[in-house]
Amino acid sequence: MGKPEVLPDPQFQVDRHELVRRLAAVLPATSLLYSTEDTKPYECDGLSAFRKVPLAVVLPENEAQVQAVMRVCHELKVPVVARGAGTGLSGGALPHEQGVTLGLSKMKSILDIDPVARTAKVQPGVRNLAISEATAPHGLYYAPDPSSQIACSIGGNIAENSGGVHCLKYGLTVHNVLKVRFVTIEGEVMELGSEGLDSAGLDLLALVIGSEGLLGVVTEVTVKLLPKPQLARVVLAAFDSLEKAGQAVANIIGAGIIPAGLEMMDKLATQAVEQFVHAGYPLDAEAILLCESDGTPEEVAAEIERMEAVMRASGATQIRLSKDEAERLRFWSGRKAAFPAVGRIMPDYYCMDGTIPKRKLAEVLEGIDRLSKEFGLRCPNVFHAGDGNLHPLIMFDANVPGQSDLAAKFGSRILTLCIEAGGTITGEHGVGVEKINEMCVQFRPDELETFRAVKTAFDAHGLLNPGKAVPTLNRCAEFGMMHVHRGEERFPDLPRF
Amino acid sequence: MADVEHWAEAVRAAAAAKRTLRIRGGGTKDFYGVALEGDVFETTGYSGVVDHDPSELVLTVRAGTRLSEVEKTLADANQMLAFEPPRLGDNATIGGAVVSGFSGPRRVAAGSARDFVLGVRVIDGQGRDLSFGGRVMKNVAGYDLSRLMAGSFGTLSLLTEVSLKVLPRPEAESTLAFPMLESEALDRINRWAAQPLPLSASCHFDGKLWVRLSGATAAVETAEVRMGGEVIGKEEADAFWTSVRDLRHEFFTGSTPLWRLSVRSTAAPLSLGPQMAEWHGALRWIAADLPADKVHAAAAAAGGHATLYRGGAKAAGIQRLAPPVLALHKRLKQAFDPAGVFGVHRIHPEF
Amino acid sequence: METHLADFIKGTAEGDEAESILRRCVHCGFCTATCPTYQLLGDELDGPRGRIYLIKQVLEGTKATEKTQLHLDRCLTCRSCETTCPSGVQYGRLVDIGRKIVEEQVGRPFAKSVERKAMATVFSSPSLFRPALSAGRAMSGLLPEALRKKIPAVSAGSAWPAPRHKRRMIVLDGCVQPTLAPNINAATARVLDRIGISLVRAENAGCCGAVAFHLNYQEDGRAHMRRNIEAWEKMLIDGAEAVVMTASGCGSTVKEYAHHLAHDQAWAVRAQRVSDATLDLSEILAGETAALVPLLEAKVQGKPRRRLAYHSPCSLQHGQQIRGKAEALLVAAGFDLTPVPDGHLCCGSAGTYSLLQPELSQQLLANKVKALTGSSPEGIATANIGCLTHIQSGTAVRVRHWVEWLDDELGA
Structure with a gap:
């Protein structure tokens, strides 16, 4: 339901009985689920509009079992869909009807913390926040903090190259992972990256991060840890128009300030979360900005002063500064719980993830507002303002x-707006199954072909997460995105339907 | 001025004629790599800044643009390339800075060349004009092929344009020096790095640890007091860090083979020969004529790898990739450059 | 989430409630992060989101098997997920509905049914529990390990001040607590007496009904509820200010009498009155700090501070959403509270869970004891008799109700 039925790209015919028999031989009983009663709860991830029941769910307990599962699936030509905590918002862990869902949720040990080298070695099922909790006694933390960090796993973060509210200053997953152990579809283990900062050969680690489970399965991760800033404080500023708030963002960056976090929420979003978190957000403002400064107390004091001055000059109607850590966390908790909190006002929501150049913000938000009226659906906006991610x-x-x-x-139209503004369809949630059609708008056939060639280098039979992330050219033709793209006609060689 | 379409044609022609091309910007890194094979293909003709809006923190520039020009444009907006690319000669281009993947002293704090790549425009081995990534700060649509180009040394494609994240220049900078032996220096700098201090570079050489602090004035001043040490004057400090960045420091000037080891920052002193340690110990330069096996083994034991950077027997000096990883390299090369037009044998004797 | 209930449940009171709960869930998965069993087992089916899905399947018309029943049985009903859920999903209520329907569809083997019924009966009745406990002590060598360790030492009763104040409050005597730890209510009576409140018992009141209700003898549970309402409402009308809960497990149930009897016309309003008058002891004392704190300060002054680890029962922090109140009182009484990692996680007691799911319960207990004793406290304070005996079975460090620690300081 929901979106147009997703066409399975390659077709697979799997003997389920044989598959289960073979998997049972390499896994403990509690790690293999195959009756529909057990597998149905795995039919979707954080994007519940897309649902498919897999043939089997496997929950390996160690790398050897992951390898064994991959070998079985490779031999029997069975699709494999890796799944972390199932919190993704693009349907990246949507099962394949002829496939195995490979859940990493039992592999969740923190293997080693080296406080001097500032690294942690963890299994892929470890929760993002659990890393920071475990390293806190050493004054260290893992910087990327997606909104779902309480639940999402580091393995999933790698698949999606997750960001978070602090990534403008501290980077995305790709900037904070040093090394992974990686199992190929043939069941072979590779180490990519290094405990040193550079690694030999091509930077395959950068390629694997954000590859949405299409290239292999990560079984061990070494992350970089950062010293926890001594102090962090948040300025909450209210604006009577989105334009002014957008300008304030440009002015802050223009002034040479890189805030630890810089987030915007519009009025609808603020009102939705305020009921849940009681963060004390001003409910009458058209937009609020949350702007965080971190560092030494002296540094924070000086930076906050500059931030407040820029906000005032940009027309803020109200400025509040978090008075203590509890209030700072409360300011953020509203932002972090924004998506699910919408579940309190409306049963379903569909979260988009386009990124645009910041200067186009007002224009794109106006466009979204127009579309909202056209489709008759409400659409609150939260926005990683510092890096243009809507x-x-x-x-x-x-x-x-x-x-x-x-x-x-409506969503598809928003993504087209983002591309037209010079941006991208996904900043951090991934393409998954949700934005696969829009990939045909963002990329030209030659580029999509290159993606597929890269995929083939890792997975010649297309068994890993088929139907996600990169569309086939036929699919694009079917989608009918015959837009004129950078002055050329799209897919001139393909028949039109 | 050269343009992308002509280049694409040239690549197609080379592919058809089974010729190999050796992509060359300023030629300042010709000394590096296993071998220089193929007809020289100059990129300096395609230059200029395409887009730079300081409040977006993004710079888009043609690959043949001189690094010095790029840095001037940014400096005018009080910004910088935070990975501090080495300028190994006046002609160095931004394209070379990106595809070499070399990063300077600030890399340990700010990130490497690949960390700042947001998007690329390239011509692949079939002469197709392709764009990956974008001009925005976050973009996860499709595989991250743009970052893959950093460090690829032109083995996969011909870079024509690149979009980079740029950062404001730090408000204040200060350099401290501490006389100490290597083992103590490694321990101290790693322990400092685990504390919220604004470290932006470190270098240990000849019994002295140099530490650079960058950031807000208040932060730098507090750290200076906390860490102690001798405060080095601005002129001397700048000259020092530039000489380390550009490999013009006296340590690099001899003709002895120069090894570059990327290892765990806390790895114990390697004692292989005259050495300079950067990046809080994660980068160790060794100037000595040593058997490759010995250096490679020492690097592997320290959690990393070694490359013979300059001089000596280059092919032997490259640390071999694990067989499955090498096989994957070859398949990837095939995906981008099936006819084998680009950068053959530049970074690894076997592909 | 999209839901389409099957005809058998559609339009019924339960069906409507379940549907409105399911529709709130957006499948974000945050709940899995704080679910004790998901953390141990790493299977979606053993976390709240998976259980919600299992229940949804049943409500949408798929027949359940023992597998669904097992995953629902493994749920501790600690409701940690409700605290985490940003969408306000009332998981506890949904799982009550789900368990009932699944039990109807799947049933239980005869021996299991007998065991569960026996628990529901014995634990709900002091007159049965007391002799059973004595017998248990006598025969402890014959009992399974998990149960044997849980048989606590005899705890002495203590003086209960005679009613002398105009202000009066009712205490729930409860079922197992008067037998296992009679000092808790006596200590409560003494503390309240010092600040001008007399604590009185109700003659005919008894078990709050939770044990039977959560073993899915929901009607037996409701019978307990009606009996208590009957016993208390007259005293409330006669001027008693509140029904005081000294076991947070009972408290969370009594506060929900109104919900459990909402569809019983004869009892709905009366249940509401009782639920409204019900307060946890920490809520009562937090409202009386003007009288209490000076008393404590006078006692504490000049004495070295003592170190306690505090375990907040799930029924208090998640079920009743009360946090920080007992802790603040302990601090005022001269105790420093040691840091306790994962304070949101269940200790594994969870009513009869420790007997029905011994393996998981023991793992949770081991983790909890490690977390509580990690900073070497002098003792452990908690707020529920179930947690108290369960945690005590895993450590030599003394575990008491926080009001007992407080009462000692006041009496010293």
């Missing part, structure tokens, strides 16, 4: 016939 939340009710389709069309 999260419009399209609100709908899946039980009302037609609304899911409407929401999907």
Whole structure:
């Protein structure tokens, strides 16, 4: 339901009985689920509009079992869909109907913390926040903090190259992972990256990070840890227009300040989360900015002063400074819980993830507002303002016939807006199954072909997470995205339907 | 001025004629790598800044643009390339800085060349004009092929344009020096790095640890007091860090083979010969004529790898990749450059 | 989430409630992070989101098997997930509905049914529990390890001040607590007496009904509830200010009488009155700090501070959403509270869970004891009799109700 039915790219015909028999031979009983009663709860991830029941779910306990599963699937030509905590928002862990869902949730040990070298070696199922909790006694933490950090796993973060509210200053997953152990579809283990800062040969680690489970499965991760800043404080500023808030963002960066976090929420979003977190957000503002400074107390004091001055000069109607750590966390908790909190006002939401140049912010938000009226669906916006990453939340009710389709069309139009503004369809949630059609708008056939060639270098039979992230050219033709792209006609050689 | 379409044609022609091309910007890194094979293909004709809006923190520039020009443009906006690319000669280009993947002293704090790549425009081995990544800070659409180009030394494609994240220049900078032996220096600098101090570079050489602090004035001043040490004057400090960045420091000037070891920062002193340690110990330069096996083994034991950077027997000096990883390299090369037009044998004797 | 209930449940009171809960869930998965069993087992089916999905399947018409029942049985009903859920999903209520329907569909083997019924009966009744406990002590060599360790030492009763104040509050005597730890209510009576409140018992009140209700003898549970309402409402009308809960497990149930009896026309309003008058002891004392704190300060002054680890029962922090109140009182009483990692996680007691799921319960207990004793406290304080006996079974460090620690300081 929801979006147009996803066409399975390559077709697979799997003997389920044989598959289960072979998997049972390499896994403990508690690590193999195959009755529908057990597998149905795995039919979707954090994007529940897309659902498919896999043939089997495997929950290996160690790397050897992951290898064994891969070998079985490779031999029987069975699709493998890796899954971390199942919190993804693009359907990246949507199962394949002829495939095995490979859950890493039992592999969640923190193997080693080296406080002097500032690294932690962990299994892929370890929760993002658990790393920071475990390293806190050493005054260290793992910087990328996606909103779902309480639950999402580091393995999933690698698959999606997750960001978070602090990534403008501290980078994305790709900037904070040193090394991984990686199992190929043939069941071979590779080490990519290094405990040193550079590694030999091509930078395959950078390629694997963000590859959405299409190139292999990560079984061990060495992350970089940073010293926890002595102090962090957040300025909460209210604006009476989105334009002014957007300008304030440009002015802050223009002044040479790189805030630890810089987030924007519009009025609808603020109102939605305030009911849950009681963060004390001003409810009448058209937009609020959360701007964090961290460092030594002296440094923070000086930077906050500059931030406040820029905000005031940019027309802030109200400025509040977090008075203690509890209030700082409360300011952020509203932002971090923004997506699910929408579940309190509307049963379903559809979270978009386009990124645009910051200077186009007002223009794109106006466009979204226009579309919201056109489709008759509300759409609050939260926004990683510092790096131009938009999260419009399209609100709908899946039980009302037609609304899911409407929401999907609305979403697609938003992504097109982002591409037209010089941006991208996904900043951090990944393409998954959700934005696969829009990939045909963002990339030209030659580029998509290169992606597929890279995929083939890792996975010649296309068994890893088929149907996700990179569309086939046929699929693009079917999608009908015959836009004129950079002055050329798209897919001139393909038949039109 | 050269343009992308002509280049694409040239690549197609080379592929058809089974010729190999040796992509060359300023030629300042010709000394590096296993071998220089193929007809020289100059990129300096395609230059100029395409887009730079300081409040976006993004710079898009043509690959043949001189590094010095790029840095001037940024300095005018009080910004910088935070990976501090080495300028190994006046002609060094931004394209060379990116595809070499070399980063300077600030790398340990700010990140490497690949960390700052946001998007690329390249011509692949079939002469196709392709764009990956973008001009925005976050972009996870498709595989991250743009970062893959950093450090590829032109083995996969011909870089024509690159978009980089740029950062404001630090408000204040200060350099401290501490006389101490290597083992103590490694321990101290790693322990400092685990504390919230604004470290932006470190270098141990000849019984002295140099530490650079960068950031807000308040932070730098507090750290100076906390860490102690001798405060080095600005002129001397700048000259020192530039000489380390550009390999013009006296340590690099001899003709002895120069090894570059990327290892765990806390690895014990390697005692292989005259040495300079950067990046809080994660980068160790060794100037000595040594058997490759010995250096490679020492690097592997220290959690990393070694490359014969300059001089000596180059092919032997490259640390071999594990067989499955090498096989993957070859398949990837095939994906980008099936006819084998680019950078053959530049970074590894076997591909 | 999209939901389409099957005809058998659609339009019923339970169906409507379940549907409105399910519709709130957006499948974000945050709940899995704080679920004790998901953390141990790493299977979606043993976390709240998976259990919600299992229940959804059943409500949408798929027949459940023992497998669904097992995953629902493994749930501690600690409701940690409710604290975490940003969408406000009332998981506890949904799982009550789900368990009932699954039990109807799947049933239980005869021996298991007998065991569960026996627990529901014995634990709900002091007159049965007391002799059973004596017998248990006598025969402890014959009992399974998990159960044997849980049989606590005899705890002495202590003086209960005679009612002398105009202000009066009712205490729930409860089922197992008067037998296992009679000092808790006596200490409560003494503390309240010092600040001008007399604590009185109700003649005919008894078990709050939680044990039977959560073993899915929901009607037996409701019978307990009605009996207590009957016993308390007259005293409330006669001027008793509140029904005081000294076991947070009971408290969270009594506060939900109104919910459990909402569809019983004869009892709904009466249940509401009782639920409204019910407060945890920490809520009562937090409202009386003007009288209490000076008393404590006078006692504490000049004495070295003592170190305690505090375990907040799930029924208090998640079920009743009360946090920080007992802790603040202990600090005022001269105790420093040691840091306790993963304070949101269940100790594994969870009513009868420790007997029905001994393996998981023991793992949770081991983790909890490690977390509580990691900073070498002098003792452990908690707020629920179930947690108290369970944690005590895993450590030599003394575990008491926080009001007992407080009462000692006041009496010293």
